Amino acid sequence: MTLLKAEDLRRDYRMGTESVHALDGISFEVEAGTFVSVMGPSGSGKSTLLHLVGGLDRPTGGKVLLDGRDLAALDDESLTTLRRRELGFIFQFFNLLPTLSAWENVALPLLLDGKKLSDTKPRAVGLLERVGLGQRVDHRPSQLSGGEMQRVAIARALVADPVLLLADEPTGNLDSRSGEQVLELLRSTVTEDGKTLVMVTHDHDAASTGDRILTLIDGKLVQDDPSRAKLSETESRM
Numbered sequence: 001m002t003l004l005k006a007e008d009l010r011r012d013y014r015m016g017t018e019s020v021h022a023l024d025g026i027s028f029e030v031e032a033g034t035f036v037s038v039m040g041p042s043g044s045g046k047s048t049l050l051h052l053v054g055g056l057d058r059p060t061g062g063k064v065l066l067d068g069r070d071l072a073a074l075d076d077e078s079l080t081t082l083r084r085r086e087l088g089f090i091f092q093f094f095n096l097l098p099t100l101s102a103w104e105n106v107a108l109p110l111l112l113d114g115k116k117l118s119d120t121k122p123r124a125v126g127l128l129e130r131v132g133l134g135q136r137v138d139h140r141p142s143q144l145s146g147g148e149m150q151r152v153a154i155a156r157a158l159v160a161d162p163v164l165l166l167a168d169e170p171t172g173n174l175d176s177r178s179g180e181q182v183l184e185l186l187r188s189t190v191t192e193d194g195k196t197l198v199m200v201t202h203d204h205d206a207a208s209t210g211d212r213i214l215t216l217i218d219g220k221l222v223q224d225d226p227s228r229a230k231l232s233e234t235e236s237r238m
């Protein structure tokens with residue numbers, strides 16, 4: 001089943017009289033239950049693509065279809081509700097609220113959706129256990145390592161049981177060991193929990209964790225190679 005479809009997606013930014021084509025006509029489909037990596041150098045349009053796909057920004061041309069629904073047909077309020085209930089976001093700098101504990105950060109999307117704080121605690125704590133942070137539920141972000149903060153962010157992204165996870169350079173600010181843990185965890189959300197994941201990275205090793213790699217250069221899709229991940233796995237054993 002196709003969960004996500006991008007059709008001739010464009011995003012121009014006007015800079016004075018100049019127009020920057022951050023995305024220059026991108027089309028692809030993502031099957032439910034797959035882990036897709038989006039790779040490309042800095043400035044190639046990766047974050048722009050993720051923002052459009054996640055309804056955080058609107059395209060200047062083309063369409064995003066989520067489960068057959070055109071995001072352009074939704075007003076801002078419906079888009080916000082869709083993001084909160086159906087999507088999970090993971091960012092490079094974690095975006096945790098510093099005054100909330102780990103479990104409250106995880107519960108936040110449910111609170112914003114109208115749930116009572118006390119009703120959300122068991123699920124939030126359960127997810128922190130799932131990401132290996134059962135001993136950290138009352139810690140504040142400042143009391144956690146980078147890898148731990150990112151695992152809290154992953155638990156938060158999962159709390160509403162979304163269909164699609166979107167991650168922008170999730171290992172970009174982590175040491176290699178924490179980065180590997182985060183990649184393993186993301187991999188398991190797809191393999192074990194059946195989530196669909198689109199992960200942006202400029203790191204080839206991280207990208208190889210995916211089932212498929214889309215490569216962006218200057219806002220264009222230059223490569224879409226489903227076998228690439230498996231190939232490099234073979235290469236690394238030789």
Ligand SMILES: Nc1ncnc2c1ncn2[C@@H]1O[C@H](COP(=O)(O)OP(=O)(O)O)[C@@H](O)[C@H]1O
Nearest residue numbers: 013020022040041042043044045046047048049
């Ligand atoms: N808000 C903006 N205003 C103007 N130009 C932007 C804006 N956001 C991104 N760009 C430009 O669009 C291009 C793609 O940016 P981005 O999607 O952030 O790339 P990446 O995530 O691959 O590094 C870059 O040339 C960048 O400078």
Ligand SMILES: [Mg+2]
Nearest residue numbers: 046047048168
């Ligand atoms: Mg980026």
